[in-house]
Amino acid sequence: MDEISAAEPTRLFAEWLAEAEKSEPNDPNGMALATTTPDGFPSVRMVLLKHADEAGFVFYTNLESRKGGELAANPRAALLFHWKSLRRQVRVEGPVTPVSAAEADAYFQSRARASQIGAWASAQSRPLESRFHLEKQVAAYTARYAIGTVPRPPHWSGFRVAPQRMEFWQDKAFRLHDRLIYVRDGSSWKTERLFP
Template sequence: MSEQETDTEQGFAEAEDPFAVFEAWLLEATTTENNDPTAMAVATVDPDGLPNVRMVLLKGVDGPQHPGRGFVFYTNLESAKGQELAVSGKAALLFHWKSLRRQVRVRGLVTRVGAEEADHYFATRPRLSRIGAWASDQSRPLESRLAFEKKIAQYTAKFGIGEIPRPPHWSGFRVTPLEIELWHDRPFRLHDRVVFRRADVSLPWSKARLYP
């Protein structure tokens, strides 16, 4: 058994908080993933009950002192995922770090982040990304690429060199988990798979190993 496998085994066996394992894995992924280690799939359900899934970037993991500790990402509230999250209040996330042969599955409840938190993050985005948040009617039909570029030019001229405020239709969501599953690839499909569950976000975690 390699040193990496030993550490993983001990983490599964001893961890009482799945966030601690996740944060350690994410930190390791920042040095091993060729692309973006914060990339995650977000799954929702539309009003007809049909699943939707897309890739976004994780923008924050709350510390243990946060009352609604969870995983934070940002989007256009009028997009398909924004509307689906607002209606259902539930989502699933998936992280897959191919270089580490690990994945993390999350299922939980969704709430909007506060205005101050969203404003703070929006101000850290590159200027063109902030302009794009104003110009993009995300998920809605676009007649041509030129039409989009014209809207970008219009907002670029509107804001000039001044501050760009956060659009009212753009904010963040926090997924507070009821379930976190940690998975580590092992030879011959004899993988390690551990799930943490709780019936309510105020309750402690229960932990169980699962057959891979």
């Protein structure tokens, strides 16, 4: 493959994601989300990217979950996309802000009804006494919202990671990988190549 080259990283990311959508067997929009615990330890999990543009990378979650609490305490995050079939990865670092209520409402309404019910039924990241208890919660909210639109729970919304630094990595022969970083410099980007 050619050497990585592009003037604007979000455009390059969109191209790489489009290629991943054609080749990755599962969740090409899957990304590792790293936050920090209140005592400063790293905390990482997989989430799904739901939108990306110049403003940032958007994902949704229960605001009362562990990740929601960590982002409320320290609104900074790092993301990692790894596309094994393409032998590529992208790293993103930056501050995190909540999405607007209108954005969250629109995305919530696009979800499958069962996923909407699940957002109400799950006290994400809290102890669960049994699987049966979760199933009872799902049944209760299914009955509660049997007719009409399921409203977005007040504890469920999204976050946007505004990229301040992005790194594109492409596997090359003999571990002589291609690495290109972009660092936000006001309204533009500075680029630099790194040793593999």
